[in-house]
Amino acid sequence: MSKHNAVPVRLNVEFAVEAQTIRAWHYPARNDDLAGPDGAPAVILAHGFSLTKDCGLEAYARNFSKAGVHAVVFDYRGWGESDGEIRDVVLMRSQLADYHAVLAGVREMAGIDPARVALWGTSYSGGTVVACAAEDGAVAAVVAQVPNLDNLATARFLSTRIRPLRLMRLGLRLARDVVAGWRGKEPVYVQSMGRTGEMAAYVSDESWDEFAQVAGPMWNNRVGLRDFVRLPMWRPVKKLNELPCRIQLHACVQDDLTPWRPAVKAARQLGAQAELHEYSAGHFGIYVGEDQARALTTQAAFLTRELAISDSTISTS
Numbered sequence: 001m002s003k004h005n006a007v008p009v010r011l012n013v014e015f016a017v018e019a020q021t022i023r024a025w026h027y028p029a030r031n032d033d034l035a036g037p038d039g040a041p042a043v044i045l046a047h048g049f050s051l052t053k054d055c056g057l058e059a060y061a062r063n064f065s066k067a068g069v070h071a072v073v074f075d076y077r078g079w080g081e082s083d084g085e086i087r088d089v090v091l092m093r094s095q096l097a098d099y100h101a102v103l104a105g106v107r108e109m110a111g112i113d114p115a116r117v118a119l120w121g122t123s124y125s126g127g128t129v130v131a132c133a134a135e136d137g138a139v140a141a142v143v144a145q146v147p148n149l150d151n152l153a154t155a156r157f158l159s160t161r162i163r164p165l166r167l168m169r170l171g172l173r174l175a176r177d178v179v180a181g182w183r184g185k186e187p188v189y190v191q192s193m194g195r196t197g198e199m200a201a202y203v204s205d206e207s208w209d210e211f212a213q214v215a216g217p218m219w220n221n222r223v224g225l226r227d228f229v230r231l232p233m234w235r236p237v238k239k240l241n242e243l244p245c246r247i248q249l250h251a252c253v254q255d256d257l258t259p260w261r262p263a264v265k266a267a268r269q270l271g272a273q274a275e276l277h278e279y280s281a282g283h284f285g286i287y288v289g290e291d292q293a294r295a296l297t298t299q300a301a302f303l304t305r306e307l308a309i310s311d312s313t314i315s316t317s
Helices: 057-066 092-107 124-136 151-159 164-182 208-214 236-242 261-273 289-306 311-316
Strands: 011-017 020-027 040-046 070-074 112-122 141-145 189-194 200-203 246-252 274-279
Touching: 011 092, 020 057, 020 092, 040 057, 040 092, 057 070, 057 289, 070 092, 092 112, 092 124, 112 124, 112 289, 124 141, 124 236, 141 289, 164 189, 236 261, 246 261, 246 289, 261 274, 274 289
Parallel strands: 040 070, 040 112, 112 141, 141 246, 189 200, 246 274
Antiparallel strands: 011 020, 020 070
């Protein structure tokens, strides 16, 4: 094994999309274990609902880097360090386009084998990476952690946990933000994460302490809801059969923010194409402590297997 002790742990990189700049962190592979004639493999990571790249993703990126996989962690347009005039609004189609743009850019980076690039997503982006991989057709592997695979199922799941008064107030904020969007005005924000009694898109007393350990300094606890009117139609689960690669799914059975059963159903549907890991944890439990340690180990092992050099990758390079 050849270690790259002189290589910086993290580099700043940029990707262009629609005349805007996506800003990312590149964690170079720390060894040559998986390197081939066309370079080493890579994995692309972005966060879920409303979170920025400094919210706990570095641990995953460093873990993959140590396994010999380049890791590129980015902020969507409108979030964190990336460009975007409309700030802190979850726009699913835009975020999918950002994954595609970063995927294209990473394939052109020096030292990276374009035939061995994987996608990693968590929560909302756990569904986005499924859609991106299916549409791209050449992604080498997918890791989906506490994935939101079906927004229709998520809407039904959350509707049973939201009190009618809070649901009505959120609906009014949503309507105001939709109108603001039509008029070209600033978003009407609510908290993205909160506790009981707070006006937030997602409320979880159970997950708050773990979430607080993840939240980074770039993150703003606010979100515009205008795209929520279309979210139930965002169903990456419909693209599972189009996946060109194997997928590793991580489901937390005490998750009170994203239903975990769609991940189990996805694994059953895909059979040998999927690998499922279940955790007795809440939504953010997998980002900290022993559950995260287990996830880091299993995810690195999966990517090491799926991204290893093979006769097929050599012949198609």
